[in-house]
Each structure stands twice: as structure tokens, then as C-alpha cells.
Amino acid sequence: MTRPGGLWQNWSRTERVRPQRVEYPPTVAAVRRSVAAAAARGLPIKAVGAGHSFTGIAVSPGVLLELDDLSGLVSVDRERSRVRILAGTRLHRIPALLAPYGLAMENLGDIDRQSIAGAISTGTHGTGSRFGGIATQIVGATLVTADGDLLTVDDEENPELLPAVALGLGALGILVDVTIQCVPAFVVQAVERPEPLDDVLAHLERRFADADHFEFYWFPHTDVALTKTNTRLPADTVTAPQPLLARWVDDILVGNGVHQAVCSVGRTAPAAVPAINRLSAKVWGDRSFSDASHRVFATARGVRFREMEYAVPVERLGDAFRGLQRVVEEHGRPIEFPVEVRTAAADDRWMSTAYGRASGYIAVHRYWRADPTAYFAAVEEVMRAHGGRPHWGKMHTQDAASLRALYPRFDDFVALRDRLDPQRRFRNAYLDRVLGG
Ligand SMILES: Cc1cc2nc3c(=O)[nH]c(=O)nc-3n(C[C@H](O)[C@H](O)[C@H](O)COP(=O)(O)OP(=O)(O)OC[C@H]3O[C@@H](n4cnc5c(N)ncnc54)[C@H](O)[C@@H]3O)c2cc1C
Structure with a gap:
């Protein structure tokens, strides 16, 4: 949460930063303008959710995007029980959005204060041996990439990127909406x-x-x-x-x-x-x-x-x-x-x-x-x-060298990052550590 005066700190008070700019884009077009303007100024840019990560994954010393105004329902596919929602939507707001359609999220973690984009980006999970984390409920996403373009990832467009984009550590671009595969309430x-x-x-x-x-x-x-x-x-x-x-x-x-x-x-x-x-x-x-x-x-x-x-x-x-x-x-x-x-x-x-x-x-x-x-x-x-x-959002001391050995698709993820963000506009110190610069 950014305080008056521009100081941002996370929930656990392990991280704080005074970003050069804090912006509150209310639309997808405004996010694209923010990304383009940051590029023109040569500033790194990152979106934050609720600041509930214990690590520095959300720290944004350049341009910090607060997406609280980019919140709510975009569309509902009743036949397939899928909802498309804006990326800044807080988890605790989602049940009321789903209720009119008799739908629910399949599983949740311990709390619901996070944003949907923040929760999936670090691999937030609950419990249940037959259920995956929240990112596994994502069947589509729209991303603003480093050049300010929109990248759609779903069943029809770029489906091969979904396993990366649905849990992207905030390293691939700014998520503006996500589509959740829901289940009956x-x-x-x-x-x-x-x-x-x-x-x-x-x-x-x-x-x-x-x-x-x-x-x-x-x-x-x-x-x-x-x-x-x-x-x-x-x-x-x-x-x-x-x-x-x-x-x-x-x-x-x-x-x-x-x-x-x-x-x-x-x-x-x-x-x-x-x-x-x-x-x-x-x-x-x-x-x-x-x-x-x-x-x-x-x-x-x-x-x-x-x-x-x-x-x-x-x-x-x-x-x-x-x-x-x-x-x-x-x-x-x-x-x-x-x-x-x-x-x-x-x-x-x-x-x-x-x-x-x-x-x-x-x-x-x-x-x-x-x-x-x-x-x-x-x-x-x-x-x-x-x-x-x-957990990417919780304290640890590992770095790219040790993590590479733990993730079979680590190099594929880094290659995708190279392709989508060659100039590292979405970088921060934590991502440099865990993914390499
Ligand atoms: C009290 C508490 C309870 C918790 N319980 C659980 C739990 O039960 N299970 C669990 O797994 N974790 C849990 N966590 C961890 C938490 O769910 C994760 O750290 C989660 O990422 C926090 O979401 P957030 O919205 O606060 O995101 P932030 O911490 O603000 O950001 C996390 C990451 O998401 C990125 N991001 C945010 N928005 C966007 C966007 N629009 N586009 C691209 N990237 C974006 C940020 O840049 C950053 O990289 C808990 C944390 C706390 C403090």
C-alpha cells in the first residue's frame, strides 16, 4: 500500500521503497500509456497487488502501478463457467461477482485480501491433494508487454504461453485481465x-x-x-x-x-x-x-x-x-x-x-x-x-543458480522473459536475484 508522501511498504514490513512515480491507471488503455511513458523516461515499471508478498518481488523503485481502479467483471461465459475479471480485483470481491451466476473459485488460500493478479503471479495456493494453486484456475490472460502492446493468451491465441503467463512472477508484463475457470458454487x-x-x-x-x-x-x-x-x-x-x-x-x-x-x-x-x-x-x-x-x-x-x-x-x-x-x-x-x-x-x-x-x-x-x-x-x-x-512470495535465500536446478522449465521461462521484456523494464532486485539479470 502506498502512503501519502509516496512510501510503499509491504504487509509484513520486510520491504519498503519510495517509487519515483505512483500511478493509478483505471483502464487498460491507461496501463498501456503508463508502460510507454515509463519506457520513454527510462524507468522500470511494476504493478503491485495488495503488497502481501513477504519477499521483494513487488518492490518497484521506478514507476509503481496501483491497480485498485482496474477491478471488476469484464465478461462471463456461462456455458463454460468462465469469468474474465480485471487484474486488480481483490479476491474478497470475487464471490459477489460470481454469485449471480451460481459460480465459485475452485480453491483458495488462507486469506482473501490479495489481488487476483498478485495471487497468481507468486503461485498462491490453499490445500487439497486433488487441487492445484490459484494459477491453475487461470485459462486466459491479457498482458501489456514491454513495448506497450497487448498480448492475449487463451485457448485460441498463444495457448502455449499460458503455463508461463498464469504464474509469471510479475516478470513478463502487466496483467490487465485474467479468465478464471470456475466451478458451480x-x-x-x-x-x-x-x-x-x-x-x-x-x-x-x-x-x-x-x-x-x-x-x-x-x-x-x-x-x-x-x-x-x-x-x-x-x-x-x-x-x-x-x-x-x-x-x-x-x-x-x-x-x-x-x-x-x-x-x-x-x-x-x-x-x-x-x-x-x-x-x-x-x-x-x-x-x-x-x-x-x-x-x-x-x-x-x-x-x-x-x-x-x-x-x-x-x-x-x-x-x-x-x-x-x-x-x-x-x-x-x-x-x-x-x-x-x-x-x-x-x-x-x-x-x-x-x-x-x-x-x-x-x-x-x-x-x-x-x-x-x-x-x-x-x-x-x-x-x-x-x-x-x-514460495516466490515468501522469504527465502535462493538465487537463479540454485532455482534453475529445481525447475525443469526455468530456462524456457527466462527465454520467454528475454523475448517479452528484452530491456528488463519489469525488473527489480528480487527478480534479478531469482531469475538472473
Ligand atoms: C497474511 C498472509 C496470508 C497469506 N496466505 C497465503 C496462502 O494461504 N497461500 C499462499 O500461497 N500464499 C499466501 N500468502 C502470500 C500471498 O498470497 C502472495 O505473496 C501473493 O502474491 C500476494 O498477493 P498481492 O496481491 O499482495 O501481490 P503483491 O505482493 O503486491 O505482488 C506479488 C507479485 O505480483 C505481481 N503483480 C501484481 N499485480 C500484477 C499485475 N497486474 N500484472 C503483473 N504482475 C502483477 C507483482 O509485481 C509481484 O511480482 C499470504 C500472505 C500474507 C501476508
């Missing part, structure tokens, strides 16, 4: 409860395979996993949503409020963290409810944190998790934030963390005022030993 039944961690680990594969959407949180220094098992049900299922007050108490007051207190105490009295984590694990979640899919998938995140997340081949998830447990044991300082474990199906997006392999995700967090460096470095070593690929 559906209800999700959620069951959330604390369970012995060892029981969950003992049947890890089955737990993920048996549910539509399974995930668990582990509170470090405890033997408790908070499991979430979501089941997809038809849209006409009679729902039992959480009453608003209960949702507020559970998500905001208990989830975020208790956790804020834990994090604050953790800074002044770290020795108390293990006991508080045990308490958190008890009060945080033992509930069952059902509601429209988007209301169940997305939750509120009121406590600011920093995050690193790695995708490992799903068959190595258990070993990678045990490696992480050893890191926590040996770390020396208590960890106040839960670890999140999810899965996704293999997909074909060239730069997807799940490209060509079913994946298990392990995400580690630290309170934003705590220094994550040593903890994240130790976890990263474990994940790399298991062939882990880092």
Missing part, C-alpha cells in the same frame, strides 16, 4: 480440532488423501496439531455457519487476540512461550461449521508476521516435517508462531512450486518484531535437502 463443511501430533504424523498420507482439503498447524514446543478437515458439499446443502459473534470470538479475539498477546509476551519473556503455546493449542479451535466455500477457506489474519514456505515432493513431507521439528528443538529460542502444513496436486505452470510433482507445503512464521533469520535459515537447509522449492 459449493458449500464447505469444516471440522477443526486439536489432535495428538504423533497420530497425525503416523497417518499423514491418508489424512491428506482422504479429505478434500486437509491441513494442520503445529504449535512448536507442544505435541498438539490443530487439524482442519474441509469437505465439499453441494450448494443446496443446509448450512450451519458460525454465528457472526462466535466467528469474531474464534477468529479475531481468540485466534488473533490471544496470539498477539503470545507474541508480545514472547518478546519480553521467551521462556513462557512453550506454556503459552500449549494454552493456545487448547483454546484455538475445536469447532465444526458449514458455509459458502469462500467463507470457510479464507480467515482473518490480525497479527503481523513473517513467513517462509517450502514445497517438497509430497512423499517427503513427513521426513521434512521431522527435520523441522529437530530444528525447533535445537534452535535454542522458543518459536511463538505455529507451523502450517498443506498439500497441492501436481500442475503444469512452469514456475509453480508444484510443477510436475504432487507437493507438500511447510510454512514457518515468526512474529514481525522477532528476528526470523536464524530459524528460517535452519529450516531452509532442511527443506533444500528434501528438494524443496521456495
Whole structure:
């Protein structure tokens, strides 16, 4: 979010920049003018979404495009259940756009504050072994390329580019609209409860395979996993949503409020963290409810944190998790934030963390005022030993040399970048690091 005075900073406060220009193009034509004008001035240019990436992927020191005014529905293909929406549309606005057509997005991540373009560009994902990340729901896109031209990518035009453009790291151009393959609206039944961690680990594969959407949180220094098992049900299922007050108490007051207190105490009295984590694990979640899919998938995140997340081949998830447990044991300082474990199906997006392999995700967090460096470095070593690929929007230390070995289509992506942006108008320091200059 750009503040008055022109300072932009990301949600986790890991990145900040004062761009030379901030522009708010309300139309596709205006985006094209911005790109052409930046080229004439010799300035790099980038679009940002909600600034929810923890890495510097969205940092734009030249011209920063805020696309909040480029938001809403363009068209609907009722026959194929596809909607074309403008790239700046925030995820939380999409359900209302889809509701009149009885449609929904197939799967979502933990929150819905991101823009659709930002979410797909870094490979944002939820959980579910039979479902891909959000970029796999994209069947078409329109891009403003470095020369200010429009590039259409869909079934008919340039279809071979879709696996690159749908998860393009912001490196290929400015997305102005995307087409989402939707599914009929559906209800999700959620069951959330604390369970012995060892029981969950003992049947890890089955737990993920048996549910539509399974995930668990582990509170470090405890033997408790908070499991979430979501089941997809038809849209006409009679729902039992959480009453608003209960949702507020559970998500905001208990989830975020208790956790804020834990994090604050953790800074002044770290020795108390293990006991508080045990308490958190008890009060945080033992509930069952059902509601429209988007209301169940997305939750509120009121406590600011920093995050690193790695995708490992799903068959190595258990070993990678045990490696992480050893890191926590040996770390020396208590960890106040839960670890999140999810899965996704293999997909074909060239730069997807799940490209060509079913994946298990392990995400580690630290309170934003705590220094994550040593903890994240130790976890990263474990994940790399298991062939882990880092989430593009979350903190990591890898560079083009190491990432090339992890992505079979890495060189194809770089070649496409060379073709679409030979002068690197969409570059920034993060992209130089992860893709090469
Ligand atoms: C509280 C929180 C919860 C999160 N939960 C999850 C989760 O459950 N799963 C998960 O996978 N990730 C999660 N993330 C990470 C987040 O989804 C990604 O970092 C996502 O990219 C952020 O979207 P954004 O709109 O904020 O994009 P930004 O961070 O603003 O930008 C991301 C990238 O998209 C590019 N971009 C934005 N708009 C355009 C455009 N129009 N054209 C071309 N490029 C564009 C930017 O240049 C940049 O490269 C979470 C992050 C936070 C802070």
C-alpha cells in the first residue's frame, strides 16, 4: 500500500521503497500509456497487488502501478463457467461477482485480501491433494508487454504461453485481465480440532488423501496439531455457519487476540512461550461449521508476521516435517508462531512450486518484531535437502543458480522473459536475484 508522501511498504514490513512515480491507471488503455511513458523516461515499471508478498518481488523503485481502479467483471461465459475479471480485483470481491451466476473459485488460500493478479503471479495456493494453486484456475490472460502492446493468451491465441503467463512472477508484463475457470458454487463443511501430533504424523498420507482439503498447524514446543478437515458439499446443502459473534470470538479475539498477546509476551519473556503455546493449542479451535466455500477457506489474519514456505515432493513431507521439528528443538529460542502444513496436486505452470510433482507445503512464521533469520535459515537447509522449492512470495535465500536446478522449465521461462521484456523494464532486485539479470 502506498502512503501519502509516496512510501510503499509491504504487509509484513520486510520491504519498503519510495517509487519515483505512483500511478493509478483505471483502464487498460491507461496501463498501456503508463508502460510507454515509463519506457520513454527510462524507468522500470511494476504493478503491485495488495503488497502481501513477504519477499521483494513487488518492490518497484521506478514507476509503481496501483491497480485498485482496474477491478471488476469484464465478461462471463456461462456455458463454460468462465469469468474474465480485471487484474486488480481483490479476491474478497470475487464471490459477489460470481454469485449471480451460481459460480465459485475452485480453491483458495488462507486469506482473501490479495489481488487476483498478485495471487497468481507468486503461485498462491490453499490445500487439497486433488487441487492445484490459484494459477491453475487461470485459462486466459491479457498482458501489456514491454513495448506497450497487448498480448492475449487463451485457448485460441498463444495457448502455449499460458503455463508461463498464469504464474509469471510479475516478470513478463502487466496483467490487465485474467479468465478464471470456475466451478458451480459449493458449500464447505469444516471440522477443526486439536489432535495428538504423533497420530497425525503416523497417518499423514491418508489424512491428506482422504479429505478434500486437509491441513494442520503445529504449535512448536507442544505435541498438539490443530487439524482442519474441509469437505465439499453441494450448494443446496443446509448450512450451519458460525454465528457472526462466535466467528469474531474464534477468529479475531481468540485466534488473533490471544496470539498477539503470545507474541508480545514472547518478546519480553521467551521462556513462557512453550506454556503459552500449549494454552493456545487448547483454546484455538475445536469447532465444526458449514458455509459458502469462500467463507470457510479464507480467515482473518490480525497479527503481523513473517513467513517462509517450502514445497517438497509430497512423499517427503513427513521426513521434512521431522527435520523441522529437530530444528525447533535445537534452535535454542522458543518459536511463538505455529507451523502450517498443506498439500497441492501436481500442475503444469512452469514456475509453480508444484510443477510436475504432487507437493507438500511447510510454512514457518515468526512474529514481525522477532528476528526470523536464524530459524528460517535452519529450516531452509532442511527443506533444500528434501528438494524443496521456495514460495516466490515468501522469504527465502535462493538465487537463479540454485532455482534453475529445481525447475525443469526455468530456462524456457527466462527465454520467454528475454523475448517479452528484452530491456528488463519489469525488473527489480528480487527478480534479478531469482531469475538472473
Ligand atoms: C497474511 C498472509 C496470508 C497469506 N496466505 C497465503 C496462502 O494461504 N497461500 C499462499 O500461497 N500464499 C499466501 N500468502 C502470500 C500471498 O498470497 C502472495 O505473496 C501473493 O502474491 C500476494 O498477493 P498481492 O496481491 O499482495 O501481490 P503483491 O505482493 O503486491 O505482488 C506479488 C507479485 O505480483 C505481481 N503483480 C501484481 N499485480 C500484477 C499485475 N497486474 N500484472 C503483473 N504482475 C502483477 C507483482 O509485481 C509481484 O511480482 C499470504 C500472505 C500474507 C501476508
